[in-house]
Amino acid sequence: MKCIDSHMHLWDVKAGTHPWLANAEDREGPTGNTRKLAVDYLLRNYLQDTVAIDLAGLVHVEALWDPTNPVGETEWLAKVLPEIGKPYAIIAGANLLSADFPKLLAAHREASNRVAGVRHILNYHADPSYTYTDSPEIMYNPTWRKNFAHLGDQGLIFDLQIFPDQASGAAGLAQEFPQTKMVIDHFIMPIRWDRQGIFNWKVELAKLAAHENIAIKLSGLYMYHRNWPAEAMDTLIDTALELFTPNRIMWGSNFPVDRQFVTLEKLATDFESSLTRHPIATREAVMWRSANDWYKLGVR
Numbered sequence: 001m002k003c004i005d006s007h008m009h010l011w012d013v014k015a016g017t018h019p020w021l022a023n024a025e026d027r028e029g030p031t032g033n034t035r036k037l038a039v040d041y042l043l044r045n046y047l048q049d050t051v052a053i054d055l056a057g058l059v060h061v062e063a064l065w066d067p068t069n070p071v072g073e074t075e076w077l078a079k080v081l082p083e084i085g086k087p088y089a090i091i092a093g094a095n096l097l098s099a100d101f102p103k104l105l106a107a108h109r110e111a112s113n114r115v116a117g118v119r120h121i122l123n124y125h126a127d128p129s130y131t132y133t134d135s136p137e138i139m140y141n142p143t144w145r146k147n148f149a150h151l152g153d154q155g156l157i158f159d160l161q162i163f164p165d166q167a168s169g170a171a172g173l174a175q176e177f178p179q180t181k182m183v184i185d186h187f188i189m190p191i192r193w194d195r196q197g198i199f200n201w202k203v204e205l206a207k208l209a210a211h212e213n214i215a216i217k218l219s220g221l222y223m224y225h226r227n228w229p230a231e232a233m234d235t236l237i238d239t240a241l242e243l244f245t246p247n248r249i250m251w252g253s254n255f256p257v258d259r260q261f262v263t264l265e266k267l268a269t270d271f272e273s274s275l276t277r278h279p280i281a282t283r284e285a286v287m288w289r290s291a292n293d294w295y296k297l298g299v300r
Contacts, residue, residue, distance in 0.1 A: 001272055001283065002056045004299060006291040007185060007219040007252030009063040010080065013040050017066050017073070030130050030191075031223045032260040041256040043080055049255060049264040056288055057086050057297045059252070061159060061185070062093030062119050070094055071107045078112040087297040089116040091159045096120050097138065101147040105154065116295045117157030117181075122170075123189070125163055130191065132161075139169050148173060152180025157294065160214075161185040164204035174211035181213045183294060186220025186254065187236060193225055202239055209243035215294055216244055218271065218286065219252030222261040233274050237286075241278065246285035247293065 011018050024038035031037075060081065065073035070093040081088050092108040092115050094101060108115045124136040138144055151158055160170055160182045167188065174182060188208070190201040208214050218240060221228060240249050251271055253264050268287075275283040292299045 002054045002288050002299075003251065003268055004056050004288040004291040004297065005050070005058040005253045005255075006183075006250040006295070007061050007217050008046065008058055008255050009041065009061060009257070010043060010046065010077070011041055011063050012076075013038055017069075017076075018064060019066060020064050031257055036260055037257065041259075043083055046255065047084070049259065052265040053268045055086065056299045057088060057292065058084070059089045059091060059116070059291060059295050059297075061091040064121075065093055067093070067095065070104065071111055074108045074111040074115060078114070081114070087292075087299050088114055089295040089297055090114050091116060091157070092118045094118040094120060096144045096147040096151075097141060098147070099143060102150055105151070105156070115156070117159060117183075118151065119159035119161060119185070121161045122166065123161055123163055124166065125191075130163075136166070139166075139173060145173070145177075148180055149177045152177055157181045157183055159183050159185055162188060164188050164190065164201050167204035167207045170214075171207040171211060174208070174214050178211075178213050181215070181294065182208075183250070184208060184214065184216040186223065187216070187218060187240070189220065189224065190236075191224050193232070198235070202243075205239065206243050209248075212248075215248040215250065215290065216240055217250050217252045220254040220258065221267070222258040223254065226261050228270075230270075230274065233270060234277075237271070237274050241282065246282045247290050249286050250291040250294065251287050252291075 013021050021038040024034040026035040060077055074090060074092050077090055090112055094104050121132040122138055123132040125131045158180055162170055188205055253267055255264055275286060
């Protein structure tokens with residue numbers, strides 16, 4: 001089946017533009033072994049990983065580029081991604097706490113007309129190894145919210161990366177700023193996968209699904225759990241379909257992060273196998289049509 005990868009990354013470690021990959025330690029963390037990730041992952045590597053799937057387009061999501069020059073990533077991608085010869089979109093990196101955010105957003109769009117939105121990672125957790133930011137209150141900051149509204153006013157998307165217990169705050173954003181579309185990254189990262197964890201995850205996810213300006217990516221499956229039995233994947237997909245309509249659900253690989261644990265061919269095949277229980281229109285929506293619509297890729 002045709003696929004659009006709604007969540008992938010590229011990086012050139014030798015260029016020194018990704019501080020988190022510099023001097024990476026050889027140890028296991030929540031997202032795997034950082035040293036194993038600290039190798040170049042360029043377009044040619046991604047094309048090798050996708051050779052066995054019918055890739056119709058992709059969405060490149062910012063990969064924690066040097067925060068002192070976030071536009072540098074968009075400028076680099078504007079040179080690299082056209083070589084793929086397929087429709088693509090860019091989710092740029094930006095800090096919405098910055099008073100200069102409108103200028104930064106304009107600079108990203110000047111660097112590439114394929115910029116479809118931004119991501120500012122909001123994950124906060126009591127365990128520091130899971131935390132990406134230093135405060136759980138960022139999305140309540142007045143400057144941040146003003147810039148979030150500006151993003152929607154420009155017709156751009158916010159890629160939402162949070163944990164389940166942050167869903168109430170994000171749902172409040174959706175209600176207050178309906179002009180800003182959000183796409184949830186990585187199933188809202190269900191770290192705890194026991195009976196109570198699954199129950200809590202579904203309750204929190206439902207808060208977000210209630211808003212039509214929020215969609216969800218079925219991505220990042222292997223970051224926190226390395227071996228997913230088929231029934232667990234079925235639960236994830238079926239829950240998303242229960243809470244969201246198919247046109248608000250999209251598949252993504254999260255490569256090369258998940259590459260540590262699974263091939264991209266197997267990842268896509270496993271999703272397609274689980275989706276065979278559903279009508280063809282649903283399967284096509286999840287695997288490519290929804291991403292095509294939300295990120296305005298123009299795949300025919």
